[in-house]
Amino acid sequence: MLEGKKILLGVSGGIAVYKAVALTSKLTQAGAEVRVIMTESATEFVTPLTFQAISRNPVYTDTFDEKDAAKIAHIDLADWADLVVIAPATANIIGKLANGIVDNMLTTTLIATEVPVYIAPAMNVHMYQHPAVINNLHTLEKWGYKFIEPGDGYLACGYVGKGRLEEPENIVEILEVETSKTTRWKGKKVLITAGPTRETVDPVRYFTNYSSGKMGYALAQAAMENGAEVILVSGPTTIKPPVNVTLINVTTAAEMFEQVKKYYKEMDVIIKSAAVADYRPIMTYEHKMKKQKGPLSIEMERTTDILQYVGEHKTTQYVVGFAAETQEIEEYGRQKMNKKNLDAIVVNDIGKEGIGFRSDINEVKFMTKDGEEQAIEQATKKNIAKQIIQLIDVELRKDA
Structure with missing residues (x-):
């Protein structure tokens, strides 16, 4: 997503400069062309030669060092960058x-540029909380500057708290998301469910399934990149949530149902990709069950069918379900779509080796209530998610 992007990296003087070196490397690996401006203080931590070697471009440190007599460097860089x-x-x-002080190459260039500027603060936790810094951040925010929030953790000064520069790979991910956004779904609200649920037996045992949540999280990111306001209701996963998505963590089918029931009425699109348990133990145990001789029987009861509930109660919402099958996938998928009053369903054959649950790869078929079918060939789940969102967009435009 950053392929061919012209990125101007401003590096100011803090111990986190070493992370800026890694950031330069990751940005170039992502296909971006990177040029670096360093403040004088930054050169006390890392030499300009390091950034030059990694970016393969000259490094700028002095406003009055004009590398090309035909150009004014700070104006040229300000115009060059995306x-x-x-x-x-x-x-x-x-x-x-924040106060319009332009006394070095970096600030002079920043004041001249009209492209989006992303600020990634890094400082001592008490400095970050100081009223002057907070006021300056608010001023820049009002002016349209964007922020990449610092993380919490151990700081170079010995304190533990907020102020650590965000990790380079996370900064790259944020920039990729920001640059790939569209406004096609601006104003739309999307609810997505993802992952498995867990139904407790006792403090150490539960029933669950093989769902990883990867498809649902990819859909949430794709919808967000399309400009939508996204709520992601997720069962237990180990996946980092997409940026700019509202994440609601749940564990059981009942908890997921409560959250869906709470939000579904105000949604424009609902995508239920979660693998929700169909049954739960009637009786749960406060303490760990002890091993006994012979077989064990656990009586189960049905959980609420979340998708059926949404299908029966929807008004203007466009509702998409998922069907993971091992045989006659299209027939079972269409039956499920009709039975649950869905607008569309995504079906996939989880019996195929190397795709489906836990895999990063999948292949699916998108089927609508109007009888249209679109096969999505084997690809990464992120790629498939984007295609699904595009297909939903096509259907929404038909009804517009």
Whole structure:
């Protein structure tokens, strides 16, 4: 997504400069062309030669060092960039920018650029909480600057708290998401369920399934990139949630039902990709069950069918279900779609080796209530998610 993007990286003087080196590497690996401006303080931590070697471009440190007599460097860089990232952004550089102080190559270029600027603060936790810094951040936010929030953790000064520069791979991910966004679904609200549910037996045992949640999380990211406001109701997973998506964590089928019931009425699109338990133990145990001789029987009861409930109660919402089958997938998928009053269903054959549950790869068929079918060939789940969102968009436009 950053292929061919021209990224100007501003590096100010903090110990986190070493992460900016890694960020430069990851941005270039992602296909971006990176040019670096360093403040004088930043060069005390890492030499310009390091950034030059990784970016394969000259590094700028002095406003009056004009590398090309035919151009004014800070104006040329300001016009050249597709976007600007300041990482790390110290309290000093934030203060200068918020107050229009342009006394070095970085601030001079920043004041001249009209492209999006992303600020990734890094400083001591108490500095980050100081009223002057907070006021400067608010000023920049009002002016349209974007922020990549610092993380919590051990800081170089010995404190533990918020102020650590976000990890380079996360900054790259945020930039990829930001640059790939569209406004096609701006104003639309989308509810997506993902992952498995867990139905408790006792404090150490539960019933669950093989769902990883990868498909649902990919759909949430794709919908968000399309401009939608996304709520992701997720069962237990180990996946990092997409940025700019509202994540609601649940464990049981009952908890997932309560959240879906709470939000579904105000949604434009509902995609239920979660693998919800059909049954739960009638009786649960406060303490661990002890091993006994002979077989064990656990009586089960049905959970609420969330998709059926939504299908029966929907008004204007476009509802999409998922059907993971091992045989006659199209027939069973269509039966499920009709029975549950869905607008569309995504079916896949989980019996095929190497795709489906837990895999990063899948192949599916998108089927609508109007009888249309679209096969999506084997691809990554992220790629498939984008195609599903595009197909839903086509259907929504038909009804518009």
